[in-house]
Amino acid sequence: xxxxxxxxxxxxxxxxxxxxxxxxxxxxxxxxxxxxxxxxxxxxxxxxxxxxxxxxxxxxxxxxxxxxxxxxxxxxxxxxxxxxxxxxxxxxxxxxxxxxxxxxxxxxxxxxxxxxxxxxxxxxxxxxxxxxxxxxxxxxxxxxxxxxxxxxxxxxxxxxxxxxxxxxxxxxxxxxxxxxxxxxxxxxxxxxxxxxxxxxxxxxxxxxxxxxxxxxxxxxxxxxxxxxxxxxxxxxxxxxxxxxxxxxxxxxxxxxxx
Amino acid sequence: xxxxxxxxxxxxxxxxxxxxxxxxxxxxxxxxxxxxxxxxxxxxxxxxxxxxxxxxxxxxxxxxxxxxxxxxxxxxxxxxxxxxxxxxxxxxxxxxxxxxxxxxxxxxxxxxxxxxxxxxxxxxxxxxxxxxxxxxxxxxxxxxxxxxxxxxxxxxxxxxxxxxxxxxxxxxxxxxxxxxxxxxxxxxxxxxxxxxxxxxxxxxxxxxxxxxxxxxxxxxxxxxxxxxxxxxxxxxxxxxxxxxxxxxxxxxxxxxxx
DNA sequence: CCTTTGAATTTAGCATACTATCTGGTATAC
DNA sequence: GTATACCAGATAGTATGCTAAATTCAAAGG
Numbered sequence: 052x053x054x055x056x057x058x059x060x061x062x063x064x065x066x067x068x069x070x071x072x073x074x075x076x077x078x079x080x081x082x083x084x085x086x087x088x089x090x091x092x093x094x095x096x097x098x099x100x101x102x103x104x105x106x107x108x109x110x111x112x113x114x115x116x117x118x119x120x121x122x123x124x125x126x127x128x129x130x131x132x133x134x135x136x137x138x139x140x141x142x143x144x145x146x147x148x149x150x151x152x153x154x155x156x157x158x159x160x161x162x163x164x165x166x167x168x169x170x171x172x173x174x175x176x177x178x179x180x181x182x183x184x185x186x187x188x189x190x191x192x193x194x195x196x197x198x199x200x201x202x203x204x205x206x207x208x209x210x211x212x213x214x215x216x217x218x219x220x221x222x223x224x225x226x227x228x229x230x231x232x233x234x235x236x237x238x239x240x241x242x243x244x245x246x247x248x249x250x251x252x253x254x255x256x257x258x259x260x261x262x263x264x265x266x267x268x269x270x271x272x273x274x275x276x277x278x279x280x281x282x283x284x285x286x287x288x289x290x291x292x293x294x295x296x297x298x299x300x301x302x303x304x305x306x307x308x309x
Numbered sequence: 310x311x312x313x314x315x316x317x318x319x320x321x322x323x324x325x326x327x328x329x330x331x332x333x334x335x336x337x338x339x340x341x342x343x344x345x346x347x348x349x350x351x352x353x354x355x356x357x358x359x360x361x362x363x364x365x366x367x368x369x370x371x372x373x374x375x376x377x378x379x380x381x382x383x384x385x386x387x388x389x390x391x392x393x394x395x396x397x398x399x400x401x402x403x404x405x406x407x408x409x410x411x412x413x414x415x416x417x418x419x420x421x422x423x424x425x426x427x428x429x430x431x432x433x434x435x436x437x438x439x440x441x442x443x444x445x446x447x448x449x450x451x452x453x454x455x456x457x458x459x460x461x462x463x464x465x466x467x468x469x470x471x472x473x474x475x476x477x478x479x480x481x482x483x484x485x486x487x488x489x490x491x492x493x494x495x496x497x498x499x500x501x502x503x504x505x506x507x508x509x510x511x512x513x514x515x516x517x518x519x520x521x522x523x524x525x526x527x528x529x530x531x532x533x534x535x536x537x538x539x540x541x542x543x544x545x546x547x548x549x550x551x552x553x554x555x556x557x558x559x560x561x562x563x564x565x566x567x
Numbered sequence: 568c569c570t571t572t573g574a575a576t577t578t579a580g581c582a583t584a585c586t587a588t589c590t591g592g593t594a595t596a597c
Numbered sequence: 598g599t600a601t602a603c604c605a606g607a608t609a610g611t612a613t614g615c616t617a618a619a620t621t622c623a624a625a626g627g
Contacts, residue, residue, distance in 0.1 A: 054371055055462070057581070058359075063550075070551070082609070092582045097609080098359055105360060105462075113312055114588045114609050132402075133395065137463075140394035152560075159559050178501040189555045196552050205546035206365075206387040207394075210468065212549050288463035289472050292321075294454050297447045301417050302410075314610070338577070348610045354580085372579050372618040 057091050061099035065091060069108060069119070069216055076121035076224045079194050080109070081188065106213050109221065122221050124274040125285070130214055131267035137211060138195060141202035143256035148201050154248065156197055161240050163190040188219060194240055198247070198259075205293040206271045225288050235265060283300040315349050319357035319387050322347060327366060327377070327474055334379035334482040338367070364471050366478065380479050382532040385541070386471050388472055389525035390534060395455060395469060399460035401514035404505050412534050414455055421448040422498060426491045437486040446477060446492065452498055456505070456517075482533040 057117050066086070068307040086093045100219035110120040120165050123131070149157075161203065162259070167183055167190075180188060199208050222228075246254035323343070326332040340358065344351045362369050368378040380388070380527060407415075425441055425448075450473050457466050480486075497520035504512035547553070 056371065058389045067551075076415070081310075081607085084609085093609090094583090095582055097357065099357070101356055102363060105399050111609085112589085113314065114607095115590070116608060117465070126464070127432075129462045132398070132462050133465050135390065136398035140390070144390075155563070156556055156560065159563055162560075189552075193552050193555050193559075196548055197556065200545050200548055203543050203545060204390055206384070207391050208389070208546045211550075215549075248533045272503050286468045287458050287461060290454055290458055291473075293325070294447075294470075297451050298414055298455065301421075302414065303452075305413070305417055318611085339577085341577085347607085351579090352611055352613090369579085372577095373620070374578060 054263050055244070057095040061089060061095045063087070063104060065099055066075065066216060068129060069103075070219055072117050072223045074218055076119050078119045079120065080117050082117070106299060107217055111195070115282045119220065121224055124271065125269060127218075128267065129222060130218065131263060131270065134211065134214060134265040137207050138199060139256045139260035141199045141204065141207055142243065142247070142259035143252040144204075145198050145201035145302075146250055146252040148203065148253045149198075149247055149280055153197060153201055154244075157194060157244050157247070160190045160194045160197075161237070161244055164233060164237045164240060168230070168237050169290060171233055179233070186227055187228070187236070188222065191236065198243075225272060227273070232269060235269065239265060314351035316356045317351045318370065319343070319347060319349065323361060324474060325419060327361075328477055330477075330481045334376045334478055335375050337374050338377065340375070345353055365475055370388075378475075379482055380475055382529065384529060385479060386525065389521060389528065392469065392472060393525070395465050396457060396521060397514045399457045399462065399465055400501065400505070400517035401510040402462070403459035404475060404510040404513045406461065407456075407505055411455060411459055412502075412506065413536050415452060415505070418448045418452045418455075419495070419498050420496045423493060425497050426488070428490055429488050435487060436446055437491070443488055445470060445486065445494070446480065447537035449494065456501075463533055464513040481527070482527060487529075490527060493527065496553050 052193060052225065065074070065080075074080065080100070082093045082096050085100075086096045088176060089096070100109060100111070103109050105128070106249070107122070108120060109117050111117045167179070167187055170183065196208065196212060196215075201210050226232075239258070243255060243258040243262060246258045290298070312494075322333070323338075332338065338358065340351045340354050343358075344354045354481060358367060358369070358375060361367050366378055367375050369375045395457070409497070421444060425437070425445055428439065428441065445555070454466065457469050482489070484490075497516070501513060501516040501520060504516045548556070
């Protein structure tokens with residue numbers, strides 16, 4: 052593969068800051084400041100930030116500043132839908148392809164959820180503390196990516212991997228991480244694992260879809276108290292300009308004909 | 310939204326070159342040459358090329374050159390799988406959301422396929438000529454994106470839109486565009502449209518999935534004569550480094566325990 | 568004729584310089 | 598006291614300069 056370029060280095064550093072919560076939603080980032088901190092020039096920083104912006108992590112106002120973007124409800128909803136489609140598809144494909152090592156790893160991760168649930172109960176905590184939160188996130192991401200990887204689809208894996216960062220930013224910011232979340236994780240990941248073990252692709256597909264729909268609903272609760280009507284008028288996303296043009300031409304042509 | 314920046318301009322120009330077949334697989338692109346041609350400096354060109362590389366359209370060898378990438382069989386296969394998952398999901402969601410205008414547009418596009426099939430037969434051509442090819446591609450892309458847009462998922466639309474470019478590069482390069490392709494398009498798009506008209510999400514989902522699987526098989530024929538064994542040892546794609554590390558730690562911990 | 572080698576050229580990665588624009592604060596006018 | 602106009606600083610967009618690496622090609626050697 053390619054050499055380790057400064058752009059990659061910068062990208063990795065910034066992504067880590069996001070994953071660790073060192074950079075949180077709303078924080079402003081300055082190209083110059085980052086460049087000084089890492090000890091390189093602005094150029095590779097710019098390229099890294101550019102990529103992260105494309106991935107939806109930064110909001111960039113020209114000549115003004117760049118801030119860490121907090122995904123809104125619509126965006127998060129979209130993201131979970133894409134995950135549902137891709138990951139359930141992947142789970143179905145992965146079912147017959149998993150090997151012993153995979154099951155061992157998945158079982159370990161499942162056990163991690165159970166440990167966390169037990170610990171939470173034993174310590175009578177209302178929410179996961181920072182350390183537990185980190186364990187929870189790591190296990191969750193690993194569980195899902197392991198399955199997607201087994202489906203042998205690099206593109207899908209890349210897309211899902213990308214999502215994990217933006218989702219993490221959101222989770223740091225808004226989600227309540229109480230016992231219900233952990234208990235759901237235990238039950239639903241357990242169901243997925245069981246379906247995979249039985250080698251039943253369709254069951255794995257459905258279990259994964261159900262789990263992600265559940266996670267979505269859980270995440271959506273963070274928005275419950277929002278002003279009504281903000282989202283009811285869902286605007287359709289815009290088509291690429293050339294496609295929009297093609298459709299418009301076709302519409303006009305038809306109007307003329309009639 | 311953002312101002313029209315030179316980066317965007319450069320991106321649009323290069324993408325258009327790819328879509329129009331002006332840049333084809335294997336062609337080398339030089340930052341300097343493009344900069345001179347467009348009349349701007351290398352910097353925004355670099356950023357645009359960088360984005361297109363992330364999207365999988367360019368292969369960039371450090372300090373050597375950038376070439377238009379021809380997706381290999383594995384990659385194309387992955388891409389169709391992602392499309393199958395996302396677009397069938399989208400079709401299911403879109404079914405109850407389509408409005409009259411959408412059906413009009415979809416019907417026009419379907420008619421375009423029928424026209425092409427008739428024309429092909431009338432002129433006794435073995436393959437679509439350049440102009441017909443262009444009409445075919447445009448109609449196909451529009452048909453699919455229209456449906457995805459109706460599902461109200463900006464992220465999914467973005468992903469699928471991105472794919473169309475890489476797919477186009479491949480189609481220009483390798484695919485045979487004969488009557489069977491067009492007839493399949495007529496039949497399968499017809500089936501999708503019918504399912505959507507009936508408002509039956511599940512039927513639309515299945516019709517879309519079947520269509521994309523069909524397209525995939527058609528595309529895969531371009532590789533039939535390839536050296537055997539090249540793809541049988543499918544390597545698993547790599548996990549992001551932090552996730553791989555987490556799994557490794559967990560594995561080691563378990564080994565120690567036992 | 569083929570191979571090797573090395574210099575010239577081209578390439579992209581990175582650093583730096585410049586500028587239009589935005590932001591925030593302050594002073595001034597009312 | 599409030600609002601406005603303006604100035605200073607900061608920011609990202611873009612241009613340019615520099616360098617290391619890779620490619621190319623021709624000349625030298627076999």
